[in-house]
Amino acid sequence: MQRHRITVIGGGFAGLTAAITAAEAGAEVTLHEAHHTLGGRARTAEGPYRTNEGPHALYRRGPHWTWLAQRGLLGPLAPLPTREAARFRFHHAGALRRTPPLRFLRHTLRTAEQAPVDSDFRTWATRVAGPEAAAQAAAYSGVALFHHDPGALSARFVQERLHRAAALPPEARYVRGGWGRLVERMAARARELGVRIETKSRLTELPLTDGPVVVATSLAAASGLLGDASLRGEGGRTVLLDLALRTRKGDPFVVSDLDAPGWIERFTAQDPSLAPAGEQLIQAQLPIAPPSSASSSASKADGVTHAERLLDLGFPGWREREVWRREAVSSGRTGALDRPGTTWRDRPAIDRGDGVYLVGDEVAAPGVLSEVSFTSAVEAVSLALRARRLDLKSA
The missing domain is CATH 3.90.660.50 (Polyamine Oxidase; Chain A, domain 2)
Structure with a gap:
């Protein structure tokens, strides 16, 4: 049987996930990356100070944790600094303290009531815990939101991230050496599977190909490639x-x-x-x-x-x-934000029609932070291969 051909545009976490998933399913994959190195926002700086573009963590309860572990791609993880964890400090009312306010702690860990989608977090949390605890919880959730006013976002959206960020024991794990190490392992896996990786290959329009195309770029770049001005996050x-x-x-x-x-x-x-x-x-x-x-x-x-x-x-x-x-x-490089009355289902659809699929952290897929990129990439490849099989069957 003729091998399916899939083109992936973008060599970040989403693009590499899509390429590996497609190649494992037997597809012939070509990946285009505009820069000379892979990684996108998951790049780690070279030199003595190995920084990422902001904190990059893997959450143990996330779907990509299992997927990476099954393929031996997690690699060495930085151990939780149990002794150092005692040096966690909270800034409140102009001073540092070793423990957070009790009402804040109770609110961040409570799971009895699921927050509504159609209310903003500030209004809902104020009703549940009072205005002071609501403001503190909103501020704390900024570690997973990168937004100046989390209280204005959907209560359900903020609650999910707040619970994940404040979980005990902590969910977050860090890749030793920075996320660039994870990118290197994913790229090696892709090449082992036969993925053709072309760096310094900046595309300004969709390639002419007889197979599906997975666009794994920012929404702004995808808007230009697809000629769709509505793609704005x-x-x-x-x-x-x-x-x-x-x-x-x-x-x-x-x-x-x-x-x-x-x-x-x-x-x-x-x-x-x-x-x-x-x-x-x-x-x-x-x-x-x-x-x-x-x-x-x-x-x-x-x-x-x-x-x-x-x-x-x-x-x-x-x-x-x-x-x-x-x-x-x-x-605009820190993932989607859901306003009151919206969920991840209201974001730009993965299937754009005509064999084009959109993936990344601002599209219609569930999860927290990089989980959205992972979930959308796997879903896009699944949809593409299913549609391709149906096309070949009907031909």
């Missing part, structure tokens, strides 16, 4: 601050801001390989509002100022210990 806008500090005993593992969305994590606490010996790598994410009358540089400065206030409280003498810094703003 709503992602958060976040200041990313990466710091390397000379090691000091007693620095916290995490500082979570409960007054406004903001998160600082010392990633070398669990994976010392991310920075040179004697140094520690700290990554902060500070969601900021979309630009209005203020300039984007001022908004970025606001995020950096927010981070530095938290650093002053949690990392004494950090300014004198700083040996490296990088600042960036990530806009």
Whole structure:
């Protein structure tokens, strides 16, 4: 029987998942990546400070965890720093504390009532736990949302991410050496299966092919490829601050801001390989509002100022210990956001018709963060192969 041919555009996590899934099903796969390296937003910086574009974690209850483990692709994971976990700090009312407020803790761990889809999180959580706990829970959920106002989003959407982020024992696991290592293993697996990977292959239109095409790019890039101006997502806008500090005993593992969305994590606490010996790598994410009358540089400065206030409280003498810094703003690159009255089913459909399929973290697929990319990629390949078999059968 003639092998199915599938073209994948985009070599990030979604594109590699689609390519591997299709090749395992016996398809002949060609993957196009515009850059000279694979990975997309899952790239890890080269050099002494191995940073990602914001925190990148795998959640153990997610579908891609099992899929990666079955294929031996998880690789070494950074162990949970049990001793360091005691250095988890919460910023509340201008001070750091070792434990969160009790009402906040009860609310984040409660599972008795499922939040409604058609209400915003702030309104629902205020009714359930009171305004103060609602505001704190919304701020804490920013670690999985990258949004400056989680309280305005769908209550069901925020609740799911809040429970996953606050689960005990923690669900999040980190790939040792950064997500670039995971990308390398996935790319090796794809090549073993015969996937043809073409880097520095930027496509400005859909290729002429007799097989299905899986578009695994951002919605903005997909909009141009498909000629569909309606493909627009709503992602958060976040200041990313990466710091390397000379090691000091007693620095916290995490500082979570409960007054406004903001998160600082010392990633070398669990994976010392991310920075040179004697140094520690700290990554902060500070969601900021979309630009209005203020300039984007001022908004970025606001995020950096927010981070530095938290650093002053949690990392004494950090300014004198700083040996490296990088600042960036990530806009619309942190996954889909569901407004009240909408769910993942209301996002852009995977099947675009005419043998074209759209995958990524902003399309109509369930899951949290990278789980959406994974689920959509597997679903797209399943739909493509099913449609292809029906076409061949009827021909």
